[in-house]
Amino acid sequence: MAERQAPSPFTDMNTDQTADRSPASLPPVGRGRRHISPVSLGLSVVAAVAVAFVALPLLGIAWRTPWSSVLEQLSSPAARAALRLSVLTSAVTALCTIVLGTPLAWLIARYEFVGRRLLRAIITVPVVLPPVVSGVALLAVFGRSNGLVGRMLFDTFGTQLTFSPLGVIVSQTFVAMPFYVLAAEAGFTTIDRRFEQLATTLGASEKYIFAGVTLRLAAPALLAGVVLAWARALGEFGATITFAGNIEGRTQTLPLAVYLLLESDPSTAYALSMVMVSVAVAVLVALRGRYLRGNR
Numbered sequence: 001m002a003e004r005q006a007p008s009p010f011t012d013m014n015t016d017q018t019a020d021r022s023p024a025s026l027p028p029v030g031r032g033r034r035h036i037s038p039v040s041l042g043l044s045v046v047a048a049v050a051v052a053f054v055a056l057p058l059l060g061i062a063w064r065t066p067w068s069s070v071l072e073q074l075s076s077p078a079a080r081a082a083l084r085l086s087v088l089t090s091a092v093t094a095l096c097t098i099v100l101g102t103p104l105a106w107l108i109a110r111y112e113f114v115g116r117r118l119l120r121a122i123i124t125v126p127v128v129l130p131p132v133v134s135g136v137a138l139l140a141v142f143g144r145s146n147g148l149v150g151r152m153l154f155d156t157f158g159t160q161l162t163f164s165p166l167g168v169i170v171s172q173t174f175v176a177m178p179f180y181v182l183a184a185e186a187g188f189t190t191i192d193r194r195f196e197q198l199a200t201t202l203g204a205s206e207k208y209i210f211a212g213v214t215l216r217l218a219a220p221a222l223l224a225g226v227v228l229a230w231a232r233a234l235g236e237f238g239a240t241i242t243f244a245g246n247i248e249g250r251t252q253t254l255p256l257a258v259y260l261l262l263e264s265d266p267s268t269a270y271a272l273s274m275v276m277v278s279v280a281v282a283v284l285v286a287l288r289g290r291y292l293r294g295n296r
Contacts, residue, residue, distance in 0.1 A: 131238020
């Protein structure tokens with residue numbers, strides 16, 4: 001007769017532990033009362049105040065906008081002229097930032113040279129410079145009578161940048177290009193260089209590598225930079241009014257029209273302001289934080 005083997009105490013112990021670990025025996029998750037620390041509560045209150053500080057003025061514009069007659073307000077001659085000029089000049093400005101800013105961003109991102117940090121700082125200065133000071137700086141260089149370059153342009157070609165639509169484009173490009181350069185530089189920096197090296201081993205020319213590989217890989221960052229530069233150009237005020245003036249139908253862009261209409265026609269001013277707020281929100285939502293996350 002086969003000898004009956006006694007059960008192992010270790011087996012019973014393991015069985016009991018396994019039974020204790022069954023899903024039915026585990027404590028409920030997420031049913032306990034959450035404890036909010038005083039620090040978290042205080043930070044939440046301050047954060048709510050910050051949100052209200054930014055959001056309430058935007059809601060104020062929406063509240064004061066005459067929605068029942070907004071189309072009529074936007075169809076006024078002054079509003080149509082400002083809209084037309086702003087759309088045209090900001091589009092040309094976006095193109096200028098691409099042409100001028102792409103090689104500059106690529107140079108800063110790819111090469112180490114003496115003065116590289118200084119160059120980046122100079123390019124970024126318009127971002128933090130007061131807009132009026134930007135206009136004064138443009139007058140010092142491109143002014144018709146006393147400008148370093150403006151006098152030569154006027155005497156040689158008869159071209160006057162001040163008080164002209166071209167002057168509006170110059171002002172907008174000066175303040176908007178840094179946004180494109182910073183975004184493009186981040187895009188060029190984060191590219192995996194192995195793709196370019198692979199294209200080189202396959203016999204691709206430098207032009208093809210730059211146009212077909214580098215620019216294609218950096219395209220999301222470049223697009224984000226263009227959109228940011230365009231939005232910045234659309235909202236430019238100080239440099240434009242200082243350098244190009246505020247001539248209706250010639251140099252009066254949307255922000256300048258809002259500034260004047262706020263006294264003579266507040267309803268139209270609020271309607272135009274709502275247009276600019278809507279454009280800004282749409283731009284930021286479309287980018288989905290790409291620029292703020294380093295264009296990853």
